[in-house]
Structures are given as C-alpha cells and as structure tokens.
Amino acid sequence: MALFTFKLPDIGEGIAQAEIVGWHVKVGDRVEEDQPIADMMTDKATVEMESPVAGTVVRIAGEPGDQVSIGAMLVEIETEGEGAVEAAAGKQPEASEGAVVDDVAPVSVRPEPVEGPSASDTDAKVEVQGFDRLSPNGGEVPPSVILASPAVRARAKDLGVDLAQVKPAGDHIRHSDLDAFLLYGAGQGYTPAGRNARRADEQVKVIGMRRRIAENMAASKRHIPHFTYVEEIDVTALEELREQLNAGRGDRPKLTMLPLLIVAICKSLPDFPMLNARYDDEAGVVTRHGSVHLGLATQTDAGLMVPVIRDAQDRNVWQLASEIRRLADAARSGKAKSEELSGSTLTLTSLGPLGGIATTPVINRPEVAIIGPNRVIERPVFRGKEVVAAKLMNLSISCDHRVVDGWDAASFVQAVRKRLEAPAFLFVD
Known part of the structure; x- marks a missing residue:
C-alpha cells in the first residue's frame, strides 16, 4: 500500500x-x-x-x-x-510559481443542525380504526395506524378525544389539529390559516455560485453610485414586425424581443460611447470599447450567470437569436466556458414574462451600465383624439454616476426608443 x-x-x-x-x-x-x-x-x-x-x-x-x-x-x-x-x-501539474502552498486548507465550522420534531414525535404511532394516509417517508400507513406524538396522545386522552376522528393537516396529528377539532368538531376538514405553508427553519450555507453572486453584488452596490432611468416605449409596431418575421422564419430560431432590442442598443451606442465601457476605479481609467460584448444575465439552477455575446454589433437578428439560445443552454447546463462568461462591456437583464412594471438592475461591475426591458402590456393610449390599444414596455437603465451623467443615459434610451417605435430604423444605417 x-x-x-x-x-x-x-x-x-x-x-x-x-x-x-x-x-x-x-x-x-x-x-x-x-x-x-x-x-x-x-x-x-x-x-x-x-x-x-x-x-x-x-x-x-x-x-x-x-x-x-x-x-x-x-x-x-x-x-x-x-x-x-x-x-x-x-x-499531476506543478503549482504555479508564487502560489501559496499549505498542507491542508482550513476547514470551516459547520453550523449546528436546525432543531425539528424529535424522532419520538414523528415516528410515534397509536393504533386506531379507519384512518388512511401516507407515512412521512412516503410509504402507505395501514388503516389501523395513526401518527401522533406522545404529548398529543396524552392530551387527547385527557380531553376524551378519539384521535381517529381528528383530521391532520400534515403528516401526523399535532396540537393545532387537536385545537381545530375541539373548536370546529369532527369532519370539518378545518386547516388553520397558513398551516399548509408552514415549514421547518433551514440553514443554507452560502457557497459556490451563490457566494460569488453575493460578493459581486455587494461590491457593486458598495463601490458604484447607481442611478436608474425608466422610459415607456410603444412597441406595437415592433411586435407586429416580430410576428411577421416569425411567420416566415423557416428553420431559424423563433425571435423574442431580445434580438430586436440588442440591434437597437448596438445601433445607438456609437453616439454614447461612455455607456459601452468598463471603469477601473483603482487606476482611475475608463476604457470605452469599440465593440459591443453584450452580457446576458441568465438564471440557472446554480444562480445568476452572465454569458457574453461577442461583437454583438456585427450580428443580425437571427444570428443574435441563435447565440442567445446557445449561450443560455450552455449556462444552464453548466457547460459554458470561462471565456464565454467574462469580458462583457454592457449587460442586458430580462425577466421575460415576469418582467414587471419597472426594474432597478444592479450594474455588473466593472461595467458602467446595465439595461433591463420589462413586461409588454396592452393599454389604451391617445393617438390624436382617438383612444386605441397599444403594446407598451418600460425600459430601465442603471448607470454608474461617476462615469455616466443622467442626460447621457436619458438621451441614449430615447435613441433606443426611436428605433424600437419605428422598427424600420433597425435595418438601416
């Protein structure tokens, strides 16, 4: 050995x-x-x-x-x-030069387990007649068996209550079930308010991706003075265009709002280079990027990840739709490469159908801006003297006020709005 x-x-x-x-x-x-x-x-x-x-x-x-x-x-x-x-x-590869080498990495102290019902409380059984249900472990409990703690059984005995008549709200009879029986009588099927939503306390260790997210978000809010600007955009014509494009898409991916919005962003950015930038606050240097490497905030089982569309300004709507799908699938399956998760110059975050009325997204440091489209809703609006139905969407942008002025952010959103409300501008220079 x-x-x-x-x-x-x-x-x-x-x-x-x-x-x-x-x-x-x-x-x-x-x-x-x-x-x-x-x-x-x-x-x-x-x-x-x-x-x-x-x-x-x-x-x-x-x-x-x-x-x-x-x-x-x-x-x-x-x-x-x-x-x-x-x-x-x-x-086995050698350690890189300058790396710190320890015999054993420090081991953190694990938290004490959360107190819950004791084994005697959950496993105690008393035989009665005519009670069918599942056991806490998922197996069938014979009709002659009911689950109740010794304290509940003792109390029921003192009160002269037959536990076979008590209908539990959970996996076994508790004091609250006995109280409900005494108050409302047998066969009422009463469940105290909030009873089904109650669950045991749980301690969750913040590790891995969730810890990275926590650290990055805290650093962003700690170092960056955020401001958020929200504008309402009429996307009625854009939605009509999207439906027409999807009707003739063939084997190409179905278009969502995002590829069209990305085109509008990329066509508007050359006039607002301060937004497509990264700020090294330690060196005091802002790098304004010529290419748009667009980060897409993507929800995964492990937490929020930001895969990057490289050179988004050079892609058409179909290419953008394909890349959005590919990167989202890679992120959610854990197959995204490290180079696909770094180097963004501007981030787009969307909650899709959960979009809400408005958002105040947190900047993906060291970038200086993040854009968040919200849910499209149909509302009546005035067109001249007529009231018509229109599809409206709020567009939010959060900016680093050390680098971006409010006027610049608002002017940029108005430029994006112009292209979205008259979508012919998306396809001309």
Missing part, C-alpha cells in the same frame, strides 16, 4: 485558490483513475477535478465552501502499489 497526495493543480492564470463547490467522493470510497472527485470554483468557472490514481480515499481537504490554495492537498488516496503513485506524480 502507498499513500498518494493529490494537490490542487494550477487551474487558471492568476488563480491562487479555488472554492470547494461539491464532492463526488467521501472518505472510505473507492475511486478509479480519471473518476471525478470534486468540483472546484474559481473567479471564472467551475472545474471538475479527476483522480489521477485508483485507490481508496483516506482524507479530503474540507467541506463545500472552503477555500483550497493552489498546490495544497485536495485529497489523499491509498493505492495498491508504489508504481501507481510514481505514475500519478508525473501526471
């Missing part, structure tokens, strides 16, 4: 440490060569680490949420021979 120490390799330029997002193995597990053992997150992406040897896991670096330095022990594996260790040592 030999002990192999797998050290966290250099997984990106400038990366000094990575966060444990999740383990695929635990101490005592048998692993094979190239088997996934852990997911590690850097500032740019989540990387799956694979075992270079076969053997038994005898030690791991910590819990999800802990940081591991490049070159530090990630996992120790007991192998069956010296040869395997020597071969694996040749496969």
Whole structure:
C-alpha cells in the first residue's frame, strides 16, 4: 500500500485558490483513475477535478465552501502499489510559481443542525380504526395506524378525544389539529390559516455560485453610485414586425424581443460611447470599447450567470437569436466556458414574462451600465383624439454616476426608443 497526495493543480492564470463547490467522493470510497472527485470554483468557472490514481480515499481537504490554495492537498488516496503513485506524480501539474502552498486548507465550522420534531414525535404511532394516509417517508400507513406524538396522545386522552376522528393537516396529528377539532368538531376538514405553508427553519450555507453572486453584488452596490432611468416605449409596431418575421422564419430560431432590442442598443451606442465601457476605479481609467460584448444575465439552477455575446454589433437578428439560445443552454447546463462568461462591456437583464412594471438592475461591475426591458402590456393610449390599444414596455437603465451623467443615459434610451417605435430604423444605417 502507498499513500498518494493529490494537490490542487494550477487551474487558471492568476488563480491562487479555488472554492470547494461539491464532492463526488467521501472518505472510505473507492475511486478509479480519471473518476471525478470534486468540483472546484474559481473567479471564472467551475472545474471538475479527476483522480489521477485508483485507490481508496483516506482524507479530503474540507467541506463545500472552503477555500483550497493552489498546490495544497485536495485529497489523499491509498493505492495498491508504489508504481501507481510514481505514475500519478508525473501526471499531476506543478503549482504555479508564487502560489501559496499549505498542507491542508482550513476547514470551516459547520453550523449546528436546525432543531425539528424529535424522532419520538414523528415516528410515534397509536393504533386506531379507519384512518388512511401516507407515512412521512412516503410509504402507505395501514388503516389501523395513526401518527401522533406522545404529548398529543396524552392530551387527547385527557380531553376524551378519539384521535381517529381528528383530521391532520400534515403528516401526523399535532396540537393545532387537536385545537381545530375541539373548536370546529369532527369532519370539518378545518386547516388553520397558513398551516399548509408552514415549514421547518433551514440553514443554507452560502457557497459556490451563490457566494460569488453575493460578493459581486455587494461590491457593486458598495463601490458604484447607481442611478436608474425608466422610459415607456410603444412597441406595437415592433411586435407586429416580430410576428411577421416569425411567420416566415423557416428553420431559424423563433425571435423574442431580445434580438430586436440588442440591434437597437448596438445601433445607438456609437453616439454614447461612455455607456459601452468598463471603469477601473483603482487606476482611475475608463476604457470605452469599440465593440459591443453584450452580457446576458441568465438564471440557472446554480444562480445568476452572465454569458457574453461577442461583437454583438456585427450580428443580425437571427444570428443574435441563435447565440442567445446557445449561450443560455450552455449556462444552464453548466457547460459554458470561462471565456464565454467574462469580458462583457454592457449587460442586458430580462425577466421575460415576469418582467414587471419597472426594474432597478444592479450594474455588473466593472461595467458602467446595465439595461433591463420589462413586461409588454396592452393599454389604451391617445393617438390624436382617438383612444386605441397599444403594446407598451418600460425600459430601465442603471448607470454608474461617476462615469455616466443622467442626460447621457436619458438621451441614449430615447435613441433606443426611436428605433424600437419605428422598427424600420433597425435595418438601416
């Protein structure tokens, strides 16, 4: 037997440490060569680490949420021979120059479990007649069995209540169910207000993507003086155009509002270069970008991610629709590459059908602006002296007031509005 120490390799330029997002193995597990053992997150992406040897896991670096330095022990594996260790040592990358190397990454203290019903409370049973329901574990409970805690059964006995007549709101009879029975009588099916919505308290460790989001949003609000401007736009003609384009799209992707909005943004930005920019506040330098690398705030199971459409200004509506779909699918499936998740110069955030009346989006630092379209709704409006139905959408923009003035933000939105309300301008220079 030999002990192999797998050290966290250099997984990106400038990366000094990575966060444990999740383990695929635990101490005592048998692993094979190239088997996934852990997911590690850097500032740019989540990387799956694979075992270079076969053997038994005898030690791991910590819990999800802990940081591991490049070159530090990630996992120790007991192998069956010296040869395997020597071969694996040749496969393991050396730590990058200047990286901090520790023997073991610090392990955070895990929170105490939340108190809940005791085993005696949830598992206690008393035999009665004529009660059908599922057990808390999902299995069928015989008709002669009912779930109730000793305290509830004792109280029912003192009150002379037959528990077979009490209809529980949850998985077993509680004091509130007994109270409802005493107040309203048998067979009423009464459920106290809010009873079904009640759930046990839960402690959730903020790790991985959720911690990255929390840190980035806090830094953005802490460092950037935001202001938000909202304008109402009549998109009646734009929606008619979209329907016509979709009717003749063939095998091309279905158009949503986003590709058309992106075209309007890209055609308006050359007159407002201060918005397509990134601000290095430490160096005191604003970089105004010639190309529009548009970030798309995308909701995933892991949290909010921002894949980037490169050179959005050079794409037509169909190309934009295809790229939007591709990037959204990659982000939601966890297959987005690190270069697809960085380098945006301006971000677009949309809640789709949940769009709401108006939003005040948080800037994706170090960018200086973020744009948020809201839900399209139909309302009556005046056209001359006539009242007609129109499709209206509010467009929100949040800006960094250190770099962008309110006049510039409002003027930019008015330029976008002009193109959206007269969509022929989307297809001419």
